[in-house]
Amino acid sequence: MDPRPPLPPFTRESAIEKVRMAEDAWNSRDPDRVVKVYTEDTRWRNRAEFPVGRDAVHAFLVRKWAKELDYRLIKELWAFEANRIAVRFVYEWHDDSGQWFRSHGNENWQFDDLGYMEQRHASINDQPIRESERVFHWPLGPRPAEHPGLTEVGAGRFSRP
Template sequence: MELRPPLPPFTAETAAQKVRMAEDAWNSRDPDRVVKVYTEDTRWRNRAEFPVGREQVHAFLVRKWAKELEYRLIKELWAFTDNRIAVRFVYEWHDDSGQWFRSFGNENWQFTPEGYMEQRHASINDRPIAADERLFHWPLGARPQDHAGLTALGL
């Protein structure tokens, strides 16, 4: 199995790097790219869905990004230990009617020694917002390095 650095045990620096790499991958909205960081038998909890394995995760992501249009995400390291990372995140998106949402969440991740995520537990709440309340305005794709994070944005 190919290594996916940074590898556990995590330091503050490598945990933050892993979080930013995950954020960049998710902002690509490319299920083929995103699933490669998970183990073949990864186990998730995402709201009321419990996908198991890369195939189910891929299908989940395809459905997600078909519904959550113009998706832009910011993740922030909350805590870490040897092979686990806790993250808080916020993302903005709109549905097919044009209604914007800001989704707030927390994730708990567990990694293999090779750096693959084997477990992802997410809790997420959505809040409708007006288009003029949006805070994430960068072009679709990775958040620019100089764009404010969650704490700086007061989120």
């Protein structure tokens, strides 16, 4: 397999780049594209699912985006060290009944020497919201470069008192 830069060990700048590349890929909602950044034997924990291997991850992503419609995501670097990156994220989506949700979470990633993700551990909470409470309004696809990240948007605005 060809290297997938940036490669570990990560610097702050390369970790931020890796996070944005992941965000852009996930915002494509293309399982064929997304699955290519994982090792063949990648191991995940995503809520109560534990897919192992690219084929299982691909099937997971197909199910995910069949349910989570008009999905828009922002990821932000939280911490990094050597071959590991921690991110926080928020995404908005609606189901087939039109109910909107805001999903908040954290992910811990571990990469191999070639820059492929070996492990992904995600903790996610879904919050029903009204359509008028949505914050992410860019056209489907990658977040525009000029759109603020979570810190600039004010991540605290996503919690209710």
